[in-house]
Amino acid sequence: MRTGSEPRTARSPLRLRLWLSLWGLLWTVGGAFAFASTGRTGWAIACGCLALVVTADLVMVVRHMRQGPHYQPGRDVPPYDPPRP
Template identity: 45%
Template sequence: MRDPRTDPTRAPVSRARSGTIGRRFPRTGTEPVTARSPLRLRLLLAAVFLPLFLAGTALFGVWAAGSDAGDSPGRGPLILLAVVCGVLALTALVDLRVVLRRLRRERGAAR
Protein backbone atom coordinates (compact mmCIF):
# COMPACT_ATOMS: atom_id res chain seq x y z
CA MET A 1 0.00 0.00 0.00
CA ARG A 2 1.34 3.43 -0.96
CA ASP A 3 1.86 6.19 1.55
CA PRO A 4 0.19 9.34 0.12
CA ARG A 5 2.87 11.58 1.63
CA THR A 6 5.83 9.79 0.01
CA ASP A 7 4.22 8.53 -3.22
CA PRO A 8 6.45 9.72 -6.11
CA THR A 9 3.48 9.86 -8.50
CA ARG A 10 1.50 12.41 -6.47
CA ALA A 11 1.36 16.06 -7.50
CA PRO A 12 3.85 18.35 -5.73
CA VAL A 13 2.59 20.70 -3.05
CA SER A 14 2.68 24.40 -3.84
CA ARG A 15 5.10 26.50 -1.78
CA ALA A 16 2.89 29.58 -2.05
CA ARG A 17 2.32 29.71 1.71
CA SER A 18 5.37 30.30 3.84
CA GLY A 19 5.93 28.14 6.88
CA THR A 20 8.02 30.72 8.73
CA ILE A 21 5.11 32.06 10.78
CA GLY A 22 3.11 29.30 12.38
CA ARG A 23 2.72 25.78 11.09
CA ARG A 24 1.47 25.05 7.61
CA PHE A 25 0.21 21.63 8.64
CA PRO A 26 -0.54 20.10 12.03
CA ARG A 27 2.40 18.24 13.55
CA THR A 28 2.33 14.62 12.41
CA GLY A 29 5.70 13.41 13.61
CA THR A 30 7.01 13.03 10.02
CA GLU A 31 8.71 16.42 9.73
CA PRO A 32 12.12 15.01 8.70
CA VAL A 33 10.43 13.14 5.83
CA THR A 34 8.25 16.04 4.67
CA ALA A 35 10.52 18.93 5.67
CA ARG A 36 10.83 21.73 3.13
CA SER A 37 13.94 23.79 2.60
CA PRO A 38 13.95 27.47 1.62
CA LEU A 39 14.73 26.99 -2.07
CA ARG A 40 15.17 30.67 -2.90
CA LEU A 41 17.83 31.07 -0.20
CA ARG A 42 19.60 27.89 -1.38
CA LEU A 43 19.47 29.25 -4.93
CA LEU A 44 21.03 32.54 -3.83
CA LEU A 45 23.77 30.87 -1.77
CA ALA A 46 24.67 28.41 -4.51
CA ALA A 47 24.72 31.17 -7.15
CA VAL A 48 27.00 33.34 -4.99
CA PHE A 49 29.41 30.68 -3.78
CA LEU A 50 29.82 28.68 -7.01
CA PRO A 51 31.87 31.43 -8.74
CA LEU A 52 33.78 32.14 -5.52
CA PHE A 53 34.81 28.50 -5.12
CA LEU A 54 35.70 28.25 -8.81
CA ALA A 55 37.88 31.35 -8.46
CA GLY A 56 39.48 29.87 -5.33
CA THR A 57 40.21 26.63 -7.18
CA ALA A 58 41.86 28.51 -10.03
CA LEU A 59 43.76 30.86 -7.70
CA PHE A 60 45.17 28.13 -5.48
CA GLY A 61 45.93 25.92 -8.48
CA VAL A 62 47.91 28.65 -10.25
CA TRP A 63 49.62 29.60 -6.99
CA ALA A 64 50.59 25.96 -6.36
CA ALA A 65 51.92 25.60 -9.91
CA GLY A 66 54.12 28.66 -9.49
CA SER A 67 55.48 27.85 -6.03
CA ASP A 68 59.01 26.56 -5.48
CA ALA A 69 60.36 24.12 -2.90
CA GLY A 70 61.32 26.80 -0.34
CA ASP A 71 58.16 28.90 -0.59
CA SER A 72 55.74 29.32 2.26
CA PRO A 73 53.03 28.08 2.06
CA GLY A 74 54.34 25.05 0.26
CA ARG A 75 52.94 23.33 -2.80
CA GLY A 76 51.11 20.62 -0.80
CA PRO A 77 48.83 22.90 1.24
CA LEU A 78 48.02 24.98 -1.84
CA ILE A 79 47.02 21.87 -3.78
CA LEU A 80 44.90 20.77 -0.84
CA LEU A 81 43.15 24.16 -0.77
CA ALA A 82 42.56 23.96 -4.53
CA VAL A 83 41.01 20.49 -4.15
CA VAL A 84 38.81 21.61 -1.24
CA CYS A 85 37.60 24.63 -3.24
CA GLY A 86 36.95 22.36 -6.23
CA VAL A 87 34.87 19.94 -4.15
CA LEU A 88 32.90 22.83 -2.65
CA ALA A 89 32.33 24.26 -6.15
CA LEU A 90 31.06 20.88 -7.32
CA THR A 91 28.74 20.69 -4.30
CA ALA A 92 27.40 24.19 -5.03
CA LEU A 93 26.84 23.25 -8.69
CA VAL A 94 24.92 20.09 -7.78
CA ASP A 95 22.82 22.02 -5.25
CA LEU A 96 22.13 24.72 -7.85
CA ARG A 97 20.88 22.11 -10.32
CA VAL A 98 18.71 20.39 -7.68
CA VAL A 99 17.14 23.69 -6.57
CA LEU A 100 16.45 24.78 -10.14
CA ARG A 101 14.87 21.42 -10.96
CA ARG A 102 12.65 21.59 -7.86
CA LEU A 103 11.59 25.16 -8.60
CA ARG A 104 10.82 24.25 -12.21
CA ARG A 105 8.76 21.25 -11.05
CA GLU A 106 6.79 23.38 -8.58
CA ARG A 107 6.09 26.04 -11.22
CA GLY A 108 4.73 23.34 -13.48
CA ALA A 109 2.42 22.07 -10.74
CA ALA A 110 1.02 25.54 -10.05
CA ARG A 111 -0.43 25.91 -13.56
Protein backbone atom coordinates in the same frame (compact mmCIF):
# COMPACT_ATOMS: atom_id res chain seq x y z
CA MET B 1 -8.55 25.98 14.43
CA ARG B 2 -5.05 25.15 13.26
CA THR B 3 -3.32 22.05 14.60
CA GLY B 4 0.07 22.35 12.86
CA SER B 5 3.14 24.16 14.08
CA GLU B 6 3.98 25.81 10.74
CA PRO B 7 3.42 29.52 10.26
CA ARG B 8 0.37 30.69 8.36
CA THR B 9 2.41 32.43 5.67
CA ALA B 10 5.19 29.87 5.18
CA ARG B 11 7.17 30.23 1.97
CA SER B 12 9.70 28.03 0.25
CA PRO B 13 13.35 29.10 0.69
CA LEU B 14 14.30 27.85 -2.79
CA ARG B 15 14.97 31.29 -4.27
CA LEU B 16 17.26 32.15 -1.35
CA ARG B 17 19.02 28.80 -1.72
CA LEU B 18 19.47 29.51 -5.43
CA TRP B 19 21.23 32.81 -4.79
CA LEU B 20 23.33 31.40 -1.96
CA SER B 21 24.37 28.48 -4.19
CA LEU B 22 25.36 30.86 -6.98
CA TRP B 23 27.35 32.95 -4.50
CA GLY B 24 29.04 29.83 -3.13
CA LEU B 25 29.81 28.57 -6.64
CA LEU B 26 31.43 31.89 -7.50
CA TRP B 27 33.65 31.76 -4.41
CA THR B 28 34.62 28.10 -4.69
CA VAL B 29 35.53 28.32 -8.39
CA GLY B 30 37.42 31.56 -7.75
CA GLY B 31 39.20 29.98 -4.80
CA ALA B 32 40.13 26.92 -6.83
CA PHE B 33 41.66 29.09 -9.56
CA ALA B 34 43.44 31.33 -7.05
CA PHE B 35 44.90 28.40 -5.10
CA ALA B 36 45.88 26.59 -8.28
CA SER B 37 47.70 29.66 -9.60
CA THR B 38 49.67 30.06 -6.36
CA GLY B 39 50.69 26.40 -6.29
CA ARG B 40 48.57 25.25 -3.35
CA THR B 41 47.24 22.07 -4.92
CA GLY B 42 45.53 20.67 -1.83
CA TRP B 43 43.45 23.78 -1.27
CA ALA B 44 42.62 23.97 -4.97
CA ILE B 45 41.35 20.38 -4.90
CA ALA B 46 39.32 21.10 -1.76
CA CYS B 47 37.72 24.14 -3.40
CA GLY B 48 37.05 22.11 -6.54
CA CYS B 49 35.32 19.37 -4.57
CA LEU B 50 33.26 21.93 -2.73
CA ALA B 51 32.34 23.50 -6.07
CA LEU B 52 31.02 20.11 -7.20
CA VAL B 53 28.85 19.86 -4.08
CA VAL B 54 27.53 23.40 -4.60
CA THR B 55 26.80 22.61 -8.25
CA ALA B 56 24.84 19.50 -7.27
CA ASP B 57 22.82 21.58 -4.80
CA LEU B 58 22.23 24.20 -7.48
CA VAL B 59 20.93 21.56 -9.89
CA MET B 60 18.53 20.21 -7.25
CA VAL B 61 17.25 23.70 -6.40
CA VAL B 62 16.61 24.53 -10.06
CA ARG B 63 14.88 21.15 -10.52
CA HIS B 64 12.59 21.79 -7.55
CA MET B 65 11.81 25.30 -8.75
CA ARG B 66 10.87 24.02 -12.21
CA GLN B 67 8.55 21.39 -10.74
CA GLY B 68 6.34 24.15 -9.41
CA PRO B 69 4.09 24.06 -6.39
CA HIS B 70 2.93 20.69 -5.14
CA TYR B 71 -0.34 19.66 -3.59
CA GLN B 72 -0.88 21.19 -0.19
CA PRO B 73 -3.81 19.96 1.89
CA GLY B 74 -6.38 22.44 3.11
CA ARG B 75 -6.70 23.87 6.60
CA ASP B 76 -9.03 21.09 7.69
CA VAL B 77 -6.34 18.41 7.10
CA PRO B 78 -3.77 18.23 9.91
CA PRO B 79 -0.11 17.74 8.90
CA TYR B 80 0.06 14.56 10.99
CA ASP B 81 -2.27 11.94 12.38
CA PRO B 82 -3.92 13.26 15.55
CA PRO B 83 -2.96 11.44 18.76
CA ARG B 84 -5.22 8.56 19.72
CA PRO B 85 -6.60 8.43 23.24
